[in-house]
Amino acid sequence: MYAYDSLDETLVRERAVQFRDQVGRRVSGELSEDEFKPLRLRNGLYLQLHAYMLRVAIPYGLLSSDQLRALARIARRYDRDYGHFTTRQNIQFNWIKLADAPDILDELAEAGMHAIQTSGNCIRNTTTDQFAGVAADEIEDPRPWAEIIRQWSTLHPEFSFLPRKFKVAINGSPNDRAAIAVHDIGLSMLHGPTGETGFRVWVGGGLGRTPMIAEEIRGFLPANDLLSYLEAILRVYNIEGRRDNLYKSRIKILVSALGIERFRELVEAEWAEIRDSSLRLDEAEVSRIRAQFAPPAYEVVDSGLFAAKRIEDTAFARWAARNLFPHKQPGHAAVTVSLKPIGGVPGDMSADQMEALADLADEYSYGEIRVAHRQNLVLAHVPQSRLYDLWRALDSLGLATPNLLRVTDIVACPGLDFCGLATARSIPVAQRLSERLAEIDDRHDLRELTINISGCINSCAHHHVGHIGILGLEKSGKESYQVTLGGSSAEDAAIGKIVGRGFGADEIVAAIETIVVTWLELRQGDERFLDSLRRIGQEPFRAALYGTG
Amino acid sequence: MQLIDYSNARPAVESDVWTHVDDDAPLPAGGPATVSLERWQASRDELAGRNQPLGVRLDSHERIDDIVADLPRFDLIALNFPNLNDGRHFSTARLLRERHGYGGRLRATGQVLRDQLDPMRRCGFDEFDIAPGKDAASALPAFDQISVTYQPAADARLTAAQLRRRLPESVDVAD
Numbered sequence: 001m002y003a004y005d006s007l008d009e010t011l012v013r014e015r016a017v018q019f020r021d022q023v024g025r026r027v028s029g030e031l032s033e034d035e036f037k038p039l040r041l042r043n044g045l046y047l048q049l050h051a052y053m054l055r056v057a058i059p060y061g062l063l064s065s066d067q068l069r070a071l072a073r074i075a076r077r078y079d080r081d082y083g084h085f086t087t088r089q090n091i092q093f094n095w096i097k098l099a100d101a102p103d104i105l106d107e108l109a110e111a112g113m114h115a116i117q118t119s120g121n122c123i124r125n126t127t128t129d130q131f132a133g134v135a136a137d138e139i140e141d142p143r144p145w146a147e148i149i150r151q152w153s154t155l156h157p158e159f160s161f162l163p164r165k166f167k168v169a170i171n172g173s174p175n176d177r178a179a180i181a182v183h184d185i186g187l188s189m190l191h192g193p194t195g196e197t198g199f200r201v202w203v204g205g206g207l208g209r210t211p212m213i214a215e216e217i218r219g220f221l222p223a224n225d226l227l228s229y230l231e232a233i234l235r236v237y238n239i240e241g242r243r244d245n246l247y248k249s250r251i252k253i254l255v256s257a258l259g260i261e262r263f264r265e266l267v268e269a270e271w272a273e274i275r276d277s278s279l280r281l282d283e284a285e286v287s288r289i290r291a292q293f294a295p296p297a298y299e300v301v302d303s304g305l306f307a308a309k310r311i312e313d314t315a316f317a318r319w320a321a322r323n324l325f326p327h328k329q330p331g332h333a334a335v336t337v338s339l340k341p342i343g344g345v346p347g348d349m350s351a352d353q354m355e356a357l358a359d360l361a362d363e364y365s366y367g368e369i370r371v372a373h374r375q376n377l378v379l380a381h382v383p384q385s386r387l388y389d390l391w392r393a394l395d396s397l398g399l400a401t402p403n404l405l406r407v408t409d410i411v412a413c414p415g416l417d418f419c420g421l422a423t424a425r426s427i428p429v430a431q432r433l434s435e436r437l438a439e440i441d442d443r444h445d446l447r448e449l450t451i452n453i454s455g456c457i458n459s460c461a462h463h464h465v466g467h468i469g470i471l472g473l474e475k476s477g478k479e480s481y482q483v484t485l486g487g488s489s490a491e492d493a494a495i496g497k498i499v500g501r502g503f504g505a506d507e508i509v510a511a512i513e514t515i516v517v518t519w520l521e522l523r524q525g526d527e528r529f530l531d532s533l534r535r536i537g538q539e540p541f542r543a544a545l546y547g548t549g
Numbered sequence: 550m551q552l553i554d555y556s557n558a559r560p561a562v563e564s565d566v567w568t569h570v571d572d573d574a575p576l577p578a579g580g581p582a583t584v585s586l587e588r589w590q591a592s593r594d595e596l597a598g599r600n601q602p603l604g605v606r607l608d609s610h611e612r613i614d615d616i617v618a619d620l621p622r623f624d625l626i627a628l629n630f631p632n633l634n635d636g637r638h639f640s641t642a643r644l645l646r647e648r649h650g651y652g653g654r655l656r657a658t659g660q661v662l663r664d665q666l667d668p669m670r671r672c673g674f675d676e677f678d679i680a681p682g683k684d685a686a687s688a689l690p691a692f693d694q695i696s697v698t699y700q701p702a703a704d705a706r707l708t709a710a711q712l713r714r715r716l717p718e719s720v721d722v723a724d
Contacts, residue, residue: 007709007713008709010697011709014694014695015695017694018695035633035662038633151699152699155668155695156699156700157639157668157672157702158640158643158702159636160636160668161665162636227700238636238639238640239637243634243637273648278708279700282710282714284714285713285714288713
């Protein structure tokens with residue numbers, strides 16, 4: 001993985017000093033809360049219902065074992081012994097004191113980490129496929145490009161006060177595991193006619209109040225033009241984007257107001273001016289960064305033990321069938337470490353678990369951990385012969401729930417239990433659903449069926465792109481949950497459609513169960529819920545839920 | 550008004566020598582003066598004939614499109630930041646400096662607070678009209694808090710990538 005050089009290190013340390021100074025001026029009263037807010041926000045510090053929340057950046061979801069240990073120390077020293085992994089491959093600490101924030105940033109800087117641009121109206125953490133660099137279906141490893149974007153976007157002087165937040169995702173495979181269609185900019189890697197590296201560029205996707213699937217703005221962008229093209233898009237957005245209404249200020253609104261053709265004209269005209277500038281990527285720098293993402297020196301392994309153990313131990317076989325991902329390197333697998341124990345809080349991990357997993361990463365996966373955007377972790381380079389031992393270790397830590405992309409692999413935001421913006425609770429709904437649906441999955445093998453639960457319209461849990469989406473709202477003082485069906489964030493991206501009137505907190509679990517049970521009667525062969533839904537439409541579900549035909 | 554002037558090697562607190570003329574006020578007989586974009590457009594010939602330093606003020610929604618051809622006439626362009634969230638003029642500043650070759654003074658006005666000074670300078674501003682109630686002198690260190698830059702902008706600083714490229718050379722080549 002990318003290792004900081006002295007320049008990267010200096011920047012992160014200086015930023016920590018700068019933030020300490022900003023906090024000091026707030027504490028002394030020199031800065032008002034209104035003045036401090038945009039400063040703390042662009043450094044990941046939110047004021048929530050009970051405490052400050054600090055969101056720490058995990059660039060494109062990649063962590064070393066030592067960095068995970070640093071997060072564990074922070075969880076123990078400054079939080080309540082746990083952290084919460086987010087849908088944007090970051091981690092949040094929910095119980096932070098303002099006065100501790102500068103010390104936390106110092107500790108992060110020691111580990112080559114920071115909270116730069118994890119919130120605020122600026123370019124956020126660039127996200128990617130959690131299986132980047134190891135996926136058998138990959139065209140090219142997107143992580144060097146994500147790192148190049150990280151550097152370019154960090155403290156970008158022109159784009160630090162955008163109309164609204166800005167999120168870039170990059171995917172290296174034809175199968176989209178980075179949800180690029182619902183990002184402000186989505187990049188998908190491809191090779192040009194003569195084999196040169198490039199990107200297909202999408203713009204204007206997003207969720208929230210006005211969910212939209214991104215439009216293609218450029219079919220092929222040569223890789224060395226990446227930064228000038230991004231800068232052109234951002235400049236057009238910074239100048240033309242709406243600033244009069246918070247809810248209409250994302251780039252998706254601008255793209256849809258102008259139309260993709262007009263927006264493309266503006267971007268291409270701007271790009272023509274800056275394409276031949278020092279933004280053009282230098283081959284030596286690209287090579288320097290690429291080299292740091294070279295695969296580890298894999299050993300040649302005998303997979304006989306793996307095959308034998310799968311026959312011997314059915315629990316292991318079930319986990320292996322569900323939580324492993326095909327690896328480029330023969331004899332290896334990418335392991336998803338589930339942070340979705342049945343009845344647990346999605347994405348939460350204790351300090352003890354973090355430290356234990358850091359040790360397992362050292363022992364089994366070259367000291368590297370990834371955060372997946374479904375709030376799970378990944379050990380990406382495990383020899384098949386060692387999977388059984390790893391599984392036993394994970395199981396003893398409560399980290400081996402065999403449910404990747406299944407009905408209990410629920411994505412949920414912190415919701416009204418923590419968040420100042422939430423209109424309803426998400427976590428208790430996720431917990432109850434997980435318990436109820438685990439039984440049904442055990443009996444009927446529900447295969448791939450994703451559920452995403454957001455506690456407000458800002459849709460941090462991406463409910464619009466869950467196969468089943470749940471949005472918690474507040475209706476006359478009571479929580480009300482709206483259900484959408486048919487969303488997807490993959491290469492078949494779609495925004496889910498509302499099935500009908502909402503359900504109360506005491507009705508929502510039964511409603512989702514009704515949907516699942518109704519589907520069981522209608523599914524053909526082993527089709528996924530999403531495929532059945534596309535075949536039969538929403539009517540059978542409406543009828544079952546509301547008694548209407 | 551407290552003004553930071555960073556047109557020389559080091560930033561310094563200066564007093565403002567410019568008169569900022571309201572649209573309905575007469576122009577002063579002598580001395581440097583700024584007018585709004587609207588007034589410039591309405592009385593371009595009269596203003597251009599006035600043999601004194603001239604500046605133009607743009608609010609955050611105003612574009613430079615209409616003054617690009619007139620840039621050599623201005624000794625000062627003042628770009629206003631009405632609030633902390635309106636960052637349009639960061640782009641305007643870079644376009645003036647990098648695309649249109651504007652070489653006069655470029656002043657940030659309005660909600661100009663110390664934590665925006667460095668990005669403003671990187672985008673090409675060299676004068677900073679510090680927001681009322683804030684102390685300009687204590688803001689001066691803000692320009693030096695972050696020494697590493699990852700992206701090219703309107704300032705002359707070398708980016709991290711450029712430094713990395715030069716580093717081996719500076720070892721090899723004695724100068």
